[in-house]
Amino acid sequence: MLNMIRERLRQGHRTGKFPRQEPSLPERFRGLPEVAANLTHPQINVAVNGCPFNALSEINGKMQIDLGRCIFCADCPAVAEGALSFSRDYRLAASHRDDLRYGDDIYRLADKLNERMLKLFGRSLKLRQVSAGGCNACEADLNVLGTLVYDLGRFGIQFVASPRHADGILVTGPVTENMKSALLDTYAAIPEPKLVIASGACAIGGGPFRDCAEVNNGIGELLPVDLYIPGCPPHPFTALDALLRLLGKR
Amino acid sequence: MNRSKLIRFTHGACISLKELPCLDFTEFRESLLEEIAGDGRVASFFAMPADDGFDLYAILAHDWREEFALLHCRVGDVYPALTPDCPQLHLFEREIAEQYGVLPEGHPWLKPVRFHNSWVDAADIWRRDPQQHPIPGDMDFYRVEGAGVHEVAVGPVHAGVIEPGHFRFQCHGEEVLSLEISLGFQHRGLEPQLIGGPHPASIHQMEAAAGDTTIGHTTAYSQVLESLAGVEVASRAYSVRAIALELERLANHIGDIGAMAGDVGYLPTASFCGRLRGDYLNLTAELCGSRFGRGLVRPGGVAFDLDLPLQEKLLQRLAVLEPETRGAVELCFDSPSVLARFEGTGRLSTDDAETLGLVGVAARACGLMRDARLHHPVAEREFDTPVIDTDGDVFARGNVRRQEIYASHDLIRDLIKRLPEGEDQRSLGPLAADSLALSVCEGWRGEVVHVGITDGAGKLARYKIVDPSFHNWSGLAMVLRGQQISDFPLCNKSFNLSYCGFDL
Ligand code: SF4
Ligand code: SF4
Numbered sequence: 082m083l084n085m086i087r088e089r090l091r092q093g094h095r096t097g098k099f100p101r102q103e104p105s106l107p108e109r110f111r112g113l114p115e116v117a118a119n120l121t122h123p124q125i126n127v128a129v130n131g132c133p134f135n136a137l138s139e140i141n142g143k144m145q146i147d148l149g150r151c152i153f154c155a156d157c158p159a160v161a162e163g164a165l166s167f168s169r170d171y172r173l174a175a176s177h178r179d180d181l182r183y184g185d186d187i188y189r190l191a192d193k194l195n196e197r198m199l200k201l202f203g204r205s206l207k208l209r210q211v212s213a214g215g216c217n218a219c220e221a222d223l224n225v226l227g228t229l230v231y232d233l234g235r236f237g238i239q240f241v242a243s244p245r246h247a248d249g250i251l252v253t254g255p256v257t258e259n260m261k262s263a264l265l266d267t268y269a270a271i272p273e274p275k276l277v278i279a280s281g282a283c284a285i286g287g288g289p290f291r292d293c294a295e296v297n298n299g300i301g302e303l304l305p306v307d308l309y310i311p312g313c314p315p316h317p318f319t320a321l322d323a324l325l326r327l328l329g330k331r
Numbered sequence: 332m333n334r335s336k337l338i339r340f341t342h343g344a345c346i347s348l349k350e351l352p353c354l355d356f357t358e359f360r361e362s363l364l365e366e367i368a369g370d371g372r373v374a375s376f377f378a379m380p381a382d383d384g385f386d387l388y389a390i391l392a393h394d395w396r397e398e399f400a401l402l403h404c405r406v407g408d409v410y411p412a413l414t415p416d417c418p419q420l421h422l423f424e425r426e427i428a429e430q431y432g433v434l435p436e437g438h439p440w441l442k443p444v445r446f447h448n449s450w451v452d453a454a455d456i457w458r459r460d461p462q463q464h465p466i467p468g469d470m471d472f473y474r475v476e477g478a479g480v481h482e483v484a485v486g487p488v489h490a491g492v493i494e495p496g497h498f499r500f501q502c503h504g505e506e507v508l509s510l511e512i513s514l515g516f517q518h519r520g521l522e523p524q525l526i527g528g529p530h531p532a533s534i535h536q537m538e539a540a541a542g543d544t545t546i547g548h549t550t551a552y553s554q555v556l557e558s559l560a561g562v563e564v565a566s567r568a569y570s571v572r573a574i575a576l577e578l579e580r581l582a583n584h585i586g587d588i589g590a591m592a593g594d595v596g597y598l599p600t601a602s603f604c605g606r607l608r609g610d611y612l613n614l615t616a617e618l619c620g621s622r623f624g625r626g627l628v629r630p631g632g633v634a635f636d637l638d639l640p641l642q643e644k645l646l647q648r649l650a651v652l653e654p655e656t657r658g659a660v661e662l663c664f665d666s667p668s669v670l671a672r673f674e675g676t677g678r679l680s681t682d683d684a685e686t687l688g689l690v691g692v693a694a695r696a697c698g699l700m701r702d703a704r705l706h707h708p709v710a711e712r713e714f715d716t717p718v719i720d721t722d723g724d725v726f727a728r729g730n731v732r733r734q735e736i737y738a739s740h741d742l743i744r745d746l747i748k749r750l751p752e753g754e755d756q757r758s759l760g761p762l763a764a765d766s767l768a769l770s771v772c773e774g775w776r777g778e779v780v781h782v783g784i785t786d787g788a789g790k791l792a793r794y795k796i797v798d799p800s801f802h803n804w805s806g807l808a809m810v811l812r813g814q815q816i817s818d819f820p821l822c823n824k825s826f827n828l829s830y831c832g833f834d835l
Contacts, residue, residue, distance in 0.1 A: 084665060085599050088658045092603050107613065109620035109635065133531035152535060155619060155626025155634050167620075210492045214517050216831050217494055218542025218623045224492045228605035242490035259446055259467040259516045260495060263487045289535040295447060295520035313625065314542070317609075 097230050100331055104171070104318045111153045111167035112316075116144050118185050120164050128165065131158025134291055137165075140184065148173060148188075149181040149285040149299075152313035173311045174323030178301065181285070181309055191308055193329030198274065202248050203328050205237045208278070209247035209271060213264045214296055215254030219281040219314040223253070226317055238324055244268075249276030249307075253314075255283040255296040256303065268304055276327075280310040280320060288313055337362055338401040340769075342707040345558045348765045348784070351403050359387070359404035360413060366391045366400050367417055372701075373688055374399065374771065375780050376423035378431050379793040380451055381405060385433055390769055390782065394706040399769060408453065412438040419688025422801060428456045442470045445515035445834055450523060468497045468513050475501040475508050483816065487516045494830035502816055510811040510819075512804050517834035525783075525794035529556060529630070538625050541798055541832030546572065546579045546615075547774025548796075548832075549628035551781040554709055555794075556630040558768035559783055560759040566751040568632035569710050574645075574746050575615060575624055575633075577739040580775040582611035584732040584739075585656060587827050591729055592663045594821045595672040603659035610652055614645060632756035642747050653740050660733050673726035677810040677822035680723060689806045691777015691799045692735070693826055696720050696727035703773035714742060728825040762789040776800060776829065798832030 097104070106112070120128075125144045129137045136150040137159055144164055159165035174191040175181050183189075193199060212220050223240075226233040233239065241247050244267050256264060268277070279300050282288035287298035300306060310323045325331040336352045354362065367373070371391035378385045387410075389402040412435035414421045424435040425444045432453025435441065441456070446467040449455060459465050467487070474482070480503050487495035495516040501509040521540055525533055537552040538545045550572050557564055564572075589604025612622035619627035619635045627633055637645075663669050679689075684697035694701045698721040704714040718734040720727035764787050772779045777799030786792040807826045811819060 084662060088603070088662050089599060091658055092606075092655060095606050107616040107620060109618070110616060111620045111626075133535065153621075153625075154535065155621070156629065211488055212492070212494045212517075214519055214831070215494065216539035216542030217829065218539070218545070218625075220492050220494060221543055222622065225605075225609055228609060229602050230606055230609055240492055254517070255519065257516065257518055258464050259518055260487065263495065263516070267488055283539075289532060289539050290519045293520050293524055295518055313539075314623065316622070 095229050096232050099231070099318065099321065100325060106169050106171060106316070106318070110169050110171070110316070111155070113168050113170040113173055113188060114146050114148070114151065115166050115168055116146055116183075116185050117164050117166070120144055124162055124164055128159035128162045131162070134289070143184045145182055145184045147182045147286075148175070148311040149178060149309060150282065150291065151311065152282045152288055171316050171318045172322050173315065173319050174326055175309045175311075176307070178306070178309065181311065191323060191326045194327055198276075199329055201274065202276070206249070206324070206328060207239050207241045207247050208249050208251045209244045209267060210240050210251045210253070211264050211267050213252055213254040213260035213284070214257035214290070215281065215283060219253035219283070222314045222317050223251070223280065223320060226321060231317055231321055233321070236325060236328070236330065238328075244270035245272065247271045247275070249278060250304075251278040251280055252284045252300050252304070253281050255287040255290045255293075255299055257296050259295075261297060261303070264300075265303065276307045277304045278308045278310065279306045281315055282311060282313040285309050285311065339398050340401065341398050342769070342771055343554070343558050343709045344768070345561060345763055346401065346767045347763075348767060351401070351767070354402065354404045356404050356406060356410060359389070359402055362402055363389050363391070363413065364416055366402075370395065371400060373417070373419050373423065374778070375769070375782050375795055375797050376420055377782070377793070377795040378427045378433060379784065380431065384408070385431055388767075388782070392707070392771075394701055397706050401767070406433065408432060409434040409436055411436050414438050414440070418686050419802070422805070432456055443515070445518040447515070447518055447520065467515050470513065472499045472513070473501070473509055473511050479503055480508070496830050500811070500816055500819075505815045505817065507811045507814050507816050507819070510808045512808050514804070514830060514833050517831040519831075519835065521835040522794055522796060525791050528791045534629065540796060540835065541800075541829040542623055543583055543829065544579065544774045544776065544779060544798070544832060545624040546575045546628060547772050547779040549624070550576065551770045551772040551779045553628055553630040554770035554772065555768050555781045555783040556759060556762065558770065559762040559766055559785060561763065562631060562757055562759050563710070565632050565754045565757055566710070567753050568755040570713070570746050570750050571633045571637050571755060572628055573713055574637065574743055575618060575627055576772070576774070577743045577746075578611055578615045578618075579624060581736060581739050582608050582615070583775040584736050585611060585660070587824065588660055588663065588729055588732055590824045590827070591673070591725065591821065592669065594824050595669055597663050597666060597669050600659050600663035603655070607652065607656055607659060610648070614648060617641060617644060629756065631759045632754070634756065636755050637747070637750065642750065646744065646747060649740060649743065656736060660736065664730070664733060670726065672821065673729055674724060676725040676818055677814060677825060678722065678724040679806055679810045681721070683809055684723065684806065687805045687809065688802050690802050691773070692728055692731050692775075693803045693806050694777065696731045697723035701778070703771045703778045707771045709770070713746060716741070725821055725825040764789045774799060776827070777803065796835055798829055798835075800828040800833040803828050804833060
């Protein structure tokens, strides 16, 4: 017992000050991408063709990036080309699939829920998580939200065991053929009204497995998504920011 | 046996398929069993379509001789199963049956592995409709009948934030008589994706083969390509990979000890370790921007340098983290109530572990010294302090992790101190045509084995991945026999195996 208390004192108090204080992220962290202004057509062309996941496209002579497809590669050819750079901004969540596509304009972050939903879920949100072909990095960094550094519980958000107890579903993974029906069953078992959150590049658009024969390209065509959390995997602060934004706490 | 018919090689070799003898099946079988009897174990076993039938390749590891043996033969769509004589092949043979419709006749346990359609135009072994996608978990489960026997089915969707899988227990009261594990829910079809490659997306798919083993899988993948291209990785990159591999081990081992402590209700260690795990992941993020090592390892080297300021930062952080880690871990191993739950629970004998072909932490906890860092370094050996325990129980698996955590700290410090100067990335030329290369990387769970075979144009014609979980899930099923069903979560955490690494 004494050992335990001694160790407790040594380990100290670790709950983070987020959201009152911004997190400090590693220097090499890759957050919100920035599209360079005034790119020439050939520059855009090289960048667009260099992305294995078709995250980049040219619209009206300008380059656009789709955060629903980008997996934040370290060796992005567009970065080498000077067409794209990664900032350290970890806030990436969006409410609409379209908002994930942007160029040199301002990226539109997720809105809070409407009045009715906020009244229902604003102070207590229970989520059922389903991993549908995820690589376990997304899952691991969601589990981290339960550790004392992030302490998700203090915001009234909790992952629960039964879909019957849940207010929404949070999906990771591209939805393998083999998980499709289990995912839909779990969704169906959640009482209305319910929320759907797509977390990670896989769940949004298939991620690195996009167009593989055994996967669906994310949950977009299967479920009505209320919140998109980009990243591969999303940083825990990205996910936490997303959930707080949804509940109007940021 | 005619020894010239068998190719022996060391890690990193590129073997020309033209020089590879094709044994007839009887020779193949006898040589294989002889190798196994002579201290060999199966590292990989797979098939590949050929003009007239299928090529079978067996790769056997001889750990103490630090070498591998490669056997090759050709079969039609049916051959006598090897599993009855060599049980560690049981999943490999099921896998081949599922992928190519090749029937291992006399296999005692022939069921689907991942529930996908055959990769070639072949009759389905289980006579399922080839027009329909198989239904996961649709197979005959082993059943125990009798008074008071009942069945418990769990999954695919589990209670926590965990990957999906199906567990079927046959119980008598609280006691588990048998556990059968049916996976495949995470199957993304990774191996067929690589055919015709390497493609631009391949490295990213390897990073996500098992996301918690990103460094392990990308290192194995890169080494295969380097061997096929005849390029030796730059020594600085070799060391940076080794450091990242240890950081990955630290984060996961600490997380596992925390999870095991949590499962027996010992919350101080559970919560300290939860925090510490994140701190180690953050060290990897300092190196490459990603907590899971995404983007670091690339064929030919590493994409990020461990420069001097970063070296100092890592050393400083480790100096703080190490005593905190020791404190958190020792606290739980010092606590009689924890030990009472760990000791004797989920015990696996050395013989069973050997028969099943276990690898990694689970094997070392049963007294089997299997560590690719020690036995099969691709270049200079940097590790000589392997950890072993003999009891094969939850305690032993925890204890191996605990000792390995301490060994990893020393190894990282040492690697940083001796970090060679020079380039960290070399460009790879074309891959050798008609060749085979094998790579082994001791990930935190155990050895990650990749094999690449090229066609006449130097493109990948077959790529085989064996995650340590592929061997080890059978170990978990085995330890549950005669155990209380309420001990399943603890036993499961003590193995902590990968679903997606198994499912591919
Ligand atoms: S980071 Fe990767 S996914 Fe994103 S645009 Fe660049 S290459 Fe494409
Ligand atoms: S988005 Fe990336 S990290 Fe998440 S499951 Fe997919 S591959 Fe893994």
